[in-house]
Amino acid sequence: MKTLTEEEALNKIAALCSSSEYCINDVTEKLKKWQMASGTISCIIKKLVENKFIDEKRYAKAFVRDKYRFNKWGVVKICQALRLKNIPEKIINPAIEEIDRKEYLDNLKTLLHSKEKTIQANNEYERWAKLTKFALSRGFEMKDIQIIIGKTNDFKSSFD
Numbered sequence: 001m002k003t004l005t006e007e008e009a010l011n012k013i014a015a016l017c018s019s020s021e022y023c024i025n026d027v028t029e030k031l032k033k034w035q036m037a038s039g040t041i042s043c044i045i046k047k048l049v050e051n052k053f054i055d056e057k058r059y060a061k062a063f064v065r066d067k068y069r070f071n072k073w074g075v076v077k078i079c080q081a082l083r084l085k086n087i088p089e090k091i092i093n094p095a096i097e098e099i100d101r102k103e104y105l106d107n108l109k110t111l112l113h114s115k116e117k118t119i120q121a122n123n124e125y126e127r128w129a130k131l132t133k134f135a136l137s138r139g140f141e142m143k144d145i146q147i148i149i150g151k152t153n154d155f156k157s158s159f160d
């Protein structure tokens with residue numbers, strides 16, 4: 001791969017940022033792959049932020065919205081993914097608060113209902129445990145899981 005000049009890299013990454021949301025961390029990683037110097041990376045990032053090609057708040061809102069609507073992730077998994085991208089908590093929290101609670105719980109209910117059809121369990125407690133484990137692995141909090149499957153082993157009635 002030929003080495004890009006700062007201007008070429010800026011134009012190329014700006015084009016990417018105009019077609020899709022990227023955070024500073026994503027852009028930095030991409031520029032490192034292009035073997036750009038750290039000083040050049042900082043300069044490019046600064047220009048992208050100044051020209052609104054990168055906006056961490058906008059990115060966090062889009063990320064949260066996409067992950068809970070399309071990937072059916074819970075808030076725990078979403079927050080963890082954003083933290084891995086070095087998005088500050090002061091940006092993560094407001095983005096998470098924009099989640100529609102009813103839609104969020106409906107997503108969880110739909111996930112659990114479809115998962116329930118595939119679970120093989122010897123008893124209701126085992127079925128409940130497997131559903132809970134599945135929901136936790138998708139990043140949902142225990143309090144939300146209990147709302148949907150109930151606090152007792154008689155969770156079937158809570159799906160109706």
